[in-house]
Amino acid sequence: MKKRTPTNQLSLLNYARMSAILFQGNALTTAHYDMTALQKNILYMVQSQLGAEDAPGKEYLVRVRDIMGLTSTKNPYEDLRKSTETMMQKIMTIAVPDGFIQVAPFSSVQYNTKEGTIAICIDSKLRPYLFNLDNRFTTYGLTEAMNVPGKYSKRLYEMLSQWKSMGLMKVNMPDLRLQLKLEDKYPDWDNFKRRVLDPAVAEINQHTDLFVKYYPERESRRIALLKWTIKLKSTHIIPPTLSELEQRLISEFKLRPDQAKYITTNFDPVFIYKKLHEIVIHNADRKIVSMGAYTAKVFGVL
Known part of the structure; x- marks a missing residue:
C-alpha cells in the first residue's frame, strides 16, 4: 500500500x-x-x-x-x-x-x-x-533558511534542498535566472559568478546543513548549465524505528497494538510525528476525553 x-x-x-x-x-x-x-x-x-x-x-x-x-x-x-x-x-x-x-x-x-x-x-x-x-x-x-543572510542564498538553499536526497541538481542558466528574477541582471558570467553564485555557496556551506559545489558546463563558449553536488552535513530528521513509533503510539497515545501497526505500515514517519505533535498541542488544556479514540480518529483507524 x-x-x-x-x-x-x-x-x-x-x-x-x-x-x-x-x-x-x-x-x-x-x-x-x-x-x-x-x-x-x-x-x-x-x-x-x-x-x-x-x-x-x-x-x-x-x-x-x-x-x-x-x-x-x-x-x-x-x-x-x-x-x-x-x-x-x-x-x-x-x-x-x-x-x-x-x-x-x-x-x-x-x-x-x-x-x-x-x-x-x-x-x-x-x-x-x-x-x-x-x-x-x-x-x-x-532555522537554517532564516540564518542564511543573502536573498539569493535563501532561494538556492530551497532549490538545492529539493535535490538533497539525490545529491545532485542540474539547472540550466535561463531557468536559474528566471527563478532568481535575474533575467537581464549580471549578464556577464564572471560578474554573475562573483556577485551571486560564489557568495551564495559560501553562505549555504557556512549556515546550513548542506555542503554544495557547482560545476559550469559550456555550450558554444557560453555557460549553459550548472551541475551542483549536494552533501548533507547533518540531518534534520533522526528516523525512528518502527518499533519506537509503535511503542509511543501504544504507551502515550493509547492505541491498540494492531492500530499502531496499521499506522506505521501505512503512513510516512514524518506525517505520523506531525500528527502526534498536533494532538499534543490540541490536548494542552486536557480537553481530550479518550486519547486512544481521538488518536484513532485522527489517523482514520478502527
Whole structure:
C-alpha cells in the first residue's frame, strides 16, 4: 500500500527528536519571484504556522522580536513596514498544469505596535498551492533558511534542498535566472559568478546543513548549465524505528497494538510525528476525553 503524505506541505514540525522543518511544494521551490532576505524571513515565519484545516482569511501572528532576532536592523518597525508593504506588490509566478499563476503572497498585514506583533493573511489565490501537494514537496530547515543572510542564498538553499536526497541538481542558466528574477541582471558570467553564485555557496556551506559545489558546463563558449553536488552535513530528521513509533503510539497515545501497526505500515514517519505533535498541542488544556479514540480518529483507524 502506498504511504500517505501530509495534507499540509508547509508545516513547522516541532517534536521530540526533530528540529524545525518546513515542507514546501516543489511548485513554490521553483517559482519565479524576487524578495529581500527580510521578506523571505517574514514568509518563512508565516509558512511555519500554516495548517491544512485553516479557515480562509485566517490571520497568522508573527512577533517582531522573533523576526528581528535573526535580522540586523536599526529601525525594526520601519524596515518591516517597508518590507511587508512592498511584499504585497511582489508577484510569485508558479507553474501549474497548462500554464502558470501570478499571485502576491499576502493579502493584508496589520501591525499592533503595542503588542509587537504583525497579523498576516495569505492571499486566497495562493492557498490551493500550499496544501494537498501529494509527493511533490521540498523539506528544509526553518532555522537554517532564516540564518542564511543573502536573498539569493535563501532561494538556492530551497532549490538545492529539493535535490538533497539525490545529491545532485542540474539547472540550466535561463531557468536559474528566471527563478532568481535575474533575467537581464549580471549578464556577464564572471560578474554573475562573483556577485551571486560564489557568495551564495559560501553562505549555504557556512549556515546550513548542506555542503554544495557547482560545476559550469559550456555550450558554444557560453555557460549553459550548472551541475551542483549536494552533501548533507547533518540531518534534520533522526528516523525512528518502527518499533519506537509503535511503542509511543501504544504507551502515550493509547492505541491498540494492531492500530499502531496499521499506522506505521501505512503512513510516512514524518506525517505520523506531525500528527502526534498536533494532538499534543490540541490536548494542552486536557480537553481530550479518550486519547486512544481521538488518536484513532485522527489517523482514520478502527
